[in-house]
Amino acid sequence: MTERQTITPAHRYRNNDKLIGIGNEFWDMSERHGLAGIVADYDAGTGVLRATEGHDFIPAGHEFVNFSCCSYLDLDSHPEVIEGAVDALRRYGVLDHCIARSRVQIPAMQELEISLGELFGAQVVCSIAASTATFGLLPLIASGHLGNGTRPLMIFDKNAHVSMANVKPVCADETEVVTSRHHDLDFIEDMCKKYAQVAYVCDGSDSLGGYAPVKELAELQDRYGLLVYYDDSHSLSAYGERGIGYVRTHHPAPDERTITVVTLNKAFGTSGAAVVLDGQSKQTLRIIERFGGALNYSQLLDTASVGAGLASAEIHRTDELTTLQNRLYGNIELFDSLVHTDQAGSTFPIRLVPMSDATVIEAGRRVIEAGFYVSPVFFPIVARGTAGLRVMMRAGQTEQQIRDLGKVLVEVGARPAGPPAAEALR
Amino acid sequence: MTERQTITPAHRYRNNDKLIGIGNEFWDMSERHGLAGIVADYDAGTGVLRATEGHDFIPAGHEFVNFSCCSYLDLDSHPEVIEGAVDALRRYGVLDHCIARSRVQIPAMQELEISLGELFGAQVVCSIAASTATFGLLPLIASGHLGNGTRPLMIFDKNAHVSMANVKPVCADETEVVTSRHHDLDFIEDMCKKYAQVAYVCDGSDSLGGYAPVKELAELQDRYGLLVYYDDSHSLSAYGERGIGYVRTHHPAPDERTITVVTLNKAFGTSGAAVVLDGQSKQTLRIIERFGGALNYSQLLDTASVGAGLASAEIHRTDELTTLQNRLYGNIELFDSLVHTDQAGSTFPIRLVPMSDATVIEAGRRVIEAGFYVSPVFFPIVARGTAGLRVMMRAGQTEQQIRDLGKVLVEVGARPAGPPAAEALR
DSSP states (O other): OOOOBOOOOOOSSOOHHHHHHHHHHHHHHHHHTTSSSEEEEEETTTTEEEESSOOSSSOTTOEEEESSOSOTTOGGGOHHHHHHHHHHHHHHSSSOOOSOTTTEEOSHHHHHHHHHHHHHTSEEEEESOHHHHHHHHHHHHHTTTTTTSSOOEEEEETTSOHHHHTTHHHHTTTSOEEEESTTOHHHHHHHHHHBSOEEEEEESBOTTSOBOOHHHHHHHHHHHOOEEEEEOTTTTTTSSGGGOHHHHHHOSSOOTTEEEEEESSSTTOSSSEEEEESSOOHHHHHHHHHHSGGGGSSOOOOHHHHHHHHHHHHHHTSHHHHHHHHHHHHHHHHHHTTBOOTTTTSSOSEEEEEOOTTTHHHHHHHHHHTTEEOEEEOTTTSOTTOOEEEEEOOTTOOHHHHHHHHHHHHHTTOOBSSSOOHHHHO | OOOOBOOOOOOSSOOHHHHHHHHHHHHHHHHHTTSSSEEEEEETTTTEEEESSOOSSSOTTOEEEESSOSOTTOGGGOHHHHHHHHHHHHHHSSSOOOSOTTTEEOSHHHHHHHHHHHHHTSEEEEESOHHHHHHHHHHHHHTTTTTTSSOOEEEEETTSOHHHHTTHHHHTTTSOEEEEOTTOHHHHHHHHHHBSOEEEEEESBOTTSOBOOHHHHHHHHHHHOOEEEEEOTTTTTTSSGGGOHHHHHHOSSOOTTEEEEEESSSTTOSSSEEEEESSOOHHHHHHHHHHSGGGGSSOOOOHHHHHHHHHHHHHHTSHHHHHHHHHHHHHHHHHHHHBOOTTTTOSOSEEEEEOOTTTHHHHHHHHHHTTEEOEEEOTTTSOTTOOEEEEEOOTTOOHHHHHHHHHHHHHTTOOBSSSOOHHHHO
8 A cells, every 4th residue: 555645734824733832731731730721600799719620739619819811990790781781682682693794784783883983983893703803804904905905015023912823824825924023113114115015913902011112103104004903902991091992092193004903802891802993985894894704704793792892881981981990000000019020110901920930830829829810921832031920900909919919929939029139230 | 216016916725806806796786786784673572674774775664584594493582592691691790701711711611511512412612603613623633733643635625614715724834725626525535545634624514505425424534534624503403303413413423533613603593603522532622722723712602602502502402492493394395385496305494596697686675675585696606597595494484474485586586386397397
């Protein structure tokens, strides 16, 4: 019998061997130490989680506060948000009416699009998830159909979230795709000089605590017609007036060359996503709706999520939002007064507490034993020497919880805040 | 100034110029004739839609029954399904707890996975949508991580739904990808002889009314270790004992070489999707959970959808499911007794009523004017000479509605059922 053929992969844009080879070891080690694979009941009243299954280190019934949850304003458990979901379910009498929206739709998702459009001062198209919207829209940008008709060179920031990076091979079938260094404005400008059209894909606010150079990019947009696709999921609601997020707060004049996708699942507190647009023609909006992949499959944002979203949008229109934002900022400041991180002083709710590669897993374990979940990141997920515990602040965490977390973090090796340590002064 | 560079696309797996060039014309024409872009309130009690916006042909307030909705058993408006959603919202107090499930999860989605696992006699992983699961899983199949470790030649059936076809370029970065003719068993067998490993991607039940050759493929699976990825969304609940669908009904012994994704959004009546697996090791299940793209993003199936799903699964365990299936089959038979289609006699709830290219749009318009929505398909979406009106049957349509639809279809040019027309006998 002849030997059957095996295949050598291209691996131009992705490499599962490497990703899984590296990542699975990380996850296994995290899980062995009780820091992954946790199932826990959530008490929406107190914000406390209670492990339902026992584990080598974490017994069933162990209670802890989640310092790694992205619901930065705790709107997810706001009674009005939950009742909004219930109301919409009862009002519409279905979760969804199963048919492509470009054919027939019940008015549910449109209701939310109109409300969010008014809230953001923008055109809004909803989606079941930010990743779904991204997978639908980036190929339209690649082919020039969402843009000025000219196929752009597509520059993906090397730190762009995996939900965007995963779409590179698809875009590369419609245009040319390159990956740039992080926020490399000079490179982007060089490419704008070289190519008839350029699109840049990056996070507006990224999951390790940074913001995009929105103003500098806006200058390139003005000068060269650069199109920018932002995922600003981490700053929606948590940042800016009425919670409009980082990109819209700092962009001097967003127009059809800026496309921002935001999840509704983090600080906004509900489920689904919104594509936030400006100045798009009716024809382009129809192309998005008809050809944006799953944006036109027969599953729309369900009515429960729509109802929760309408309620959350209403809260965004009141002083309660400012109160919650200020409570979040207060909690961030309190944490910064206790534990040293490179992110200290920013309004961004994520902090990476540096730990050594040798101690980070053990440190994370001791922190959850003390009643707080923070997620460890370490080699091989990040470079050696950059390990740490990722801490996410929320409006609903109490002063006592934050002080107790700060205390245990320092006990397990975090540097306390305050004057720089002696070795840093040498 | 030097001319700035433009880009020539690869267009190996997709071509937006062609897709949108062809498709947009189709949609524009449909919309001009009142057959697309319809917004209508749904009365869950009567199943009647009422247009909220006026249109050239369809006035605001126009009432019609949707014969193009995939909720084949009308479980979407079942009071227990809606109350299940409400109960879960109240019980969990959040729509979601925003963190990757491989770190910490509330037990909601697991509850549904356990229930569906018992219902299907399988391992179940839930997802927010079938397209999301597909985008997460196909690349893992491509790299051999979901499979026996050997990178397969991936054969996509040429009719595979766009949610699968769209992932070709991504898979092609991890292995070799080809497109086969529709259900071309000979080609698949030839490739099984040539390649160390082969995976075939197709619909179990497709949106124009056909079923996959599940038994014949099972023989190839046995003989060559062929892996098959099915999307069986159109037959879940509507087909088979306890609604287990076409693939699981006809597969003699599904094991780890058969992976089936099903939406919960059609006949199941809720929202989200299920990946149905057999005999996968705990390690492989962890890889799916950790590296299956959005399956590990911090947005799980929301608690409302989980609660609705639990209620629908309960209905699947009772005689009520059989009653609903029989009502659907009765409606399909009644329709077949009125209007001739090539699909007549099958249990599949979709019928394509042939029309000429010249008359199909006008016919669709007259049908909606008469109070029934059916979706037109015509050139350039399908080949010239194969135009038609797509009709979807549901359990909840009344005898009167079906007879009235049959009457108007015949009036606008459909061939009545009965003895073959004279020209067919020549």
